Amino acid sequence: MAKKMGVTPSILRYYDKEGLLPFVERSGGGIRMFKDEDIEWLSIIECLKKTGMPIKEIKRFIDWCIEGDSTINKRLELIDRRRERVHEQIRDEDIPEDIREIKRKLHERMNGEKK
Numbered sequence: 001m002a003k004k005m006g007v008t009p010s011i012l013r014y015y016d017k018e019g020l021l022p023f024v025e026r027s028g029g030g031i032r033m034f035k036d037e038d039i040e041w042l043s044i045i046e047c048l049k050k051t052g053m054p055i056k057e058i059k060r061f062i063d064w065c066i067e068g069d070s071t072i073n074k075r076l077e078l079i080d081r082r083r084e085r086v087h088e089q090i091r092d093e094d095i096p097e098d099i100r101e102i103k104r105k106l107h108e109r110m111n112g113e114k115k
Contacts, residue, residue: 001042015042018059019059022062048082052082
């Protein structure tokens with residue numbers, strides 16, 4: 001499964017340890033038994049991770065998914081917040097360093113004048 005997902009087996013063990021794989025069944029010997037739908041879950045986990053979402057938030061998202069439709073609004077809010085953070089990061093990366101410095105100084109000056 002790790003190879004199929006492009007992750008290492010240690011990543012899968014870590015996800016399991018952190019509670020990100022509650023849907024994965026185990027054999028009598030404790031071996032993880034992945035199904036096709038588990039690949040979708042792993043893809044979601046990897047996607048959220050690539051956005052910089054902390055493991056605790058990914059866990060919360062998965063827990064809400066398992067809880068069902070009553071948590072749809074919570075999930076959407078979490079995704080919307082993450083999307084905004086990613087957009088902020090992209091905007092910040094697009095701004096040259098000297099402009100960021102000017103922006104920071106203006107912000108400091110404006111805050112200093114209000115005191």
